[in-house]
Amino acid sequence: MRLVTYATPDGPRSGAVVDGGRLLDLGAGPLDGVLADAAALARARDAVAAADAASLPPLDAATLLAPVRPGKILCLGYNYRGHVPDGVDPTAGDPEWPDVFVKTPNTLAGPNEPVVIPPGATDVDYEGEVAVVIGRCAQRIAIEDALDHVAGYTILNDVSDRAWQRRQSQWALGKCSDGFAPLGPWIVTTDDIPDPQDLLVEVVRDGVVTVSQSTSTSIFSVAYVIHHLSQVLTLEPGDVVSTGTPQKLSAAQAVHRPLGAGDAVTVRISGIGELTTRFVAAPLDAAPTSANQEAHA
Amino acid sequence: MRLVTYATPDGPRSGAVVDGGRLLDLGAGPLDGVLADAAALARARDAVAAADAASLPPLDAATLLAPVRPGKILCLGYNYRGHVPDGVDPTAGDPEWPDVFVKTPNTLAGPNEPVVIPPGATDVDYEGEVAVVIGRCAQRIAIEDALDHVAGYTILNDVSDRAWQRRQSQWALGKCSDGFAPLGPWIVTTDDIPDPQDLLVEVVRDGVVTVSQSTSTSIFSVAYVIHHLSQVLTLEPGDVVSTGTPQKLSAAQAVHRPLGAGDAVTVRISGIGELTTRFVAAPLDAAPTSANQEAHA
Structure with a gap:
C-alpha cells in the first residue's frame, strides 16, 4: 500500500x-x-x-x-561497501558501528518542493537514501523484532552542503539548511517490501545514472540499525531513519559538480518509487553569505 | 523577568x-x-x-x-578557552568555526525530572551550559542584530554518554538518549541579562565545584553563534542554542568518575539560577544493553 x-x-x-x-x-x-x-x-x-x-x-x-512530520530524522553516514577486487573480503573495511547524525525539522520538505540553494553555498550535493518510517515505539528491541516496528519505506534526499560539512568535526551545519531533506513521495508499507536488503538505489542527474547500488551491499541492515538506535534512544511513530547513500559511480565522481539553481535530481528505489527534487536560487532579497565576510564577535 | x-x-x-x-x-x-x-x-x-x-x-x-518545547536544540562543542600560561595568546588555539551538533526532541526533560542512566551505560557525564532561547525568527542576520532575536537564557545540562560518543565520528548517539537534555528551571528574559558574555558558569557535584568559568572566556559569543547559525538555517521561536561547556577544573578532572544512579549535579549560572539533576537507574524491566552483546545482522 x-x-x-x-x-x-x-x-x-x-x-x-x-x-x-x-x-x-x-x-x-x-x-x-x-x-x-x-x-x-x-x-x-x-x-x-x-x-x-x-x-x-x-x-x-x-x-x-512530506508523508510524515518526523519528531526526529536520524541519518547514517558511511553504510555501503565500495567495490573491491576479486579475492578481497568486501567486509574488511566495515566500521564497527553506524555513524549517526541528525537532520533538524526545518530540513523537511515535501516531495515536489524545490530546494533553495542557500546564498553563497558553493558545494551542495545530493544523497539518495532509503528512509525507514517508524510505526511502533521502539526501545531496546532485539534485531529479530526490529522490522515489526517499521511502518514502511520512503525516499530521502540527504541534501548536504559539503563546504559547511568540512568546516567542523560535526556535520550538522552541512546537513541542516532549510529544506535539505525532501521526503516522499509516499510511504510503501512493509507488506509490499518483503526484504529491505534487496532494493536497488539509483540517482539520476541530467539524464545520467550517477548512483546504482543495491541495499544488499549495505553494511548495517535496516533491522540492525533500528535495533541499534533503539538501544540508545526511543524511536517513535513517524520518526525517520535514513539509511545512508551508496557512493557515486566512478564515472559520475569524475565529472561531479556541485548542485546549482536549475538542477534536478531523481532518486529512484525499486519497490518504492521516485523522488525528483529541483534546485532553485534563493529569492533576490536574501542577503548573500560569504564565509569570508564573517568575523567572530 | x-x-x-x-x-x-x-x-x-x-x-x-x-x-x-x-x-x-x-x-x-x-x-x-x-x-x-x-x-x-x-x-x-x-x-x-x-x-x-x-x-x-x-x-x-x-x-x-521544560520552559519551552524547542523545534531544534543546537549545541556547541568546544567553546571555552582553557588556561594558558602568562605570555601565551589565549586565542591561539581557537577553532575557526563553532562545532555544532543536534540533540533530538526525546532528550528534552523538565528541570526537576531525574535522568535515567541507560541500561549498560558506563560513561555518562554532565556538561553545564548557558542555553539561549530564540524569541524571533532568525535568518541570515548580522552579528549586531543577533541578540534582538533572543528571548532569554536558561540552563541546559548536555548529558552525554562518552562511550557512545567515542564510537563514531558523529556524536549523536552519545548525546541523544531519552532525557539527556534537562532544561530550566526558567527563562530569564534578555532585559535581565545585559551581557551574556559576563556570566559565571559553575557545576557542583557532591558538594564540590567541578566547573567554574566565565562566559567571557568563550570563543564564540552568543551574538556570533546566533548570527553564524542563521546563515545556514532558520532559527525559530522556542529553538534552543546551547553554548557549550567550560572544561572541568583540573582537580575535578583528576577524580572524575562517570555518573551513576544516586548522583546529583547542579549547574548554576550567575544571573540565571540553578538546575539540579538527579540521576537514577532504569526501571528493572528495562533490558540491559551491552555493546558486546550486539551483532550486526
Whole structure:
C-alpha cells in the first residue's frame, strides 16, 4: 500500500494511491496518526481493495506533502561497501558501528518542493537514501523484532552542503539548511517490501545514472540499525531513519559538480518509487553569505 | 523577568516568578507562544509589576516543565578557552568555526525530572551550559542584530554518554538518549541579562565545584553563534542554542568518575539560577544493553 499526506485548504489529509495514479482519501490529518494505528491501517487496506479507481481524482492533481512530520530524522553516514577486487573480503573495511547524525525539522520538505540553494553555498550535493518510517515505539528491541516496528519505506534526499560539512568535526551545519531533506513521495508499507536488503538505489542527474547500488551491499541492515538506535534512544511513530547513500559511480565522481539553481535530481528505489527534487536560487532579497565576510564577535 | 512553563491537570500553563518564590499565572499553553509575542511579553511584565506576591501560590508547589518545547536544540562543542600560561595568546588555539551538533526532541526533560542512566551505560557525564532561547525568527542576520532575536537564557545540562560518543565520528548517539537534555528551571528574559558574555558558569557535584568559568572566556559569543547559525538555517521561536561547556577544573578532572544512579549535579549560572539533576537507574524491566552483546545482522 502506498500512503500519502496531501494538502487541502482545510489542512493536511491522509490518502492512499489506488491503481498507481488515483488518490483515495483516508481522512483528516497527516499520515502519522494512521501509521501508529493498526486498526486504521487495516481499514485503509480494506478501503483500497474496495475502491473504484475510475471514480477517484488523479494523484497528480494533489499537492503532496512530506508523508510524515518526523519528531526526529536520524541519518547514517558511511553504510555501503565500495567495490573491491576479486579475492578481497568486501567486509574488511566495515566500521564497527553506524555513524549517526541528525537532520533538524526545518530540513523537511515535501516531495515536489524545490530546494533553495542557500546564498553563497558553493558545494551542495545530493544523497539518495532509503528512509525507514517508524510505526511502533521502539526501545531496546532485539534485531529479530526490529522490522515489526517499521511502518514502511520512503525516499530521502540527504541534501548536504559539503563546504559547511568540512568546516567542523560535526556535520550538522552541512546537513541542516532549510529544506535539505525532501521526503516522499509516499510511504510503501512493509507488506509490499518483503526484504529491505534487496532494493536497488539509483540517482539520476541530467539524464545520467550517477548512483546504482543495491541495499544488499549495505553494511548495517535496516533491522540492525533500528535495533541499534533503539538501544540508545526511543524511536517513535513517524520518526525517520535514513539509511545512508551508496557512493557515486566512478564515472559520475569524475565529472561531479556541485548542485546549482536549475538542477534536478531523481532518486529512484525499486519497490518504492521516485523522488525528483529541483534546485532553485534563493529569492533576490536574501542577503548573500560569504564565509569570508564573517568575523567572530 | 523569570518565565516558566508548569504542568496542570488541564495541560501546560505559562507563568512568571514573582519576588523570587511566587508563581504568577500567565495563561494556558507553554511559554513558546508568549516568547514570540512582544505584546504578550509586555502584558506579562505589567502583570508581574502589579502582582501581590503574598496572594500567589509558592513556585515550589508547581511542577515545572521544560520552559519551552524547542523545534531544534543546537549545541556547541568546544567553546571555552582553557588556561594558558602568562605570555601565551589565549586565542591561539581557537577553532575557526563553532562545532555544532543536534540533540533530538526525546532528550528534552523538565528541570526537576531525574535522568535515567541507560541500561549498560558506563560513561555518562554532565556538561553545564548557558542555553539561549530564540524569541524571533532568525535568518541570515548580522552579528549586531543577533541578540534582538533572543528571548532569554536558561540552563541546559548536555548529558552525554562518552562511550557512545567515542564510537563514531558523529556524536549523536552519545548525546541523544531519552532525557539527556534537562532544561530550566526558567527563562530569564534578555532585559535581565545585559551581557551574556559576563556570566559565571559553575557545576557542583557532591558538594564540590567541578566547573567554574566565565562566559567571557568563550570563543564564540552568543551574538556570533546566533548570527553564524542563521546563515545556514532558520532559527525559530522556542529553538534552543546551547553554548557549550567550560572544561572541568583540573582537580575535578583528576577524580572524575562517570555518573551513576544516586548522583546529583547542579549547574548554576550567575544571573540565571540553578538546575539540579538527579540521576537514577532504569526501571528493572528495562533490558540491559551491552555493546558486546550486539551483532550486526
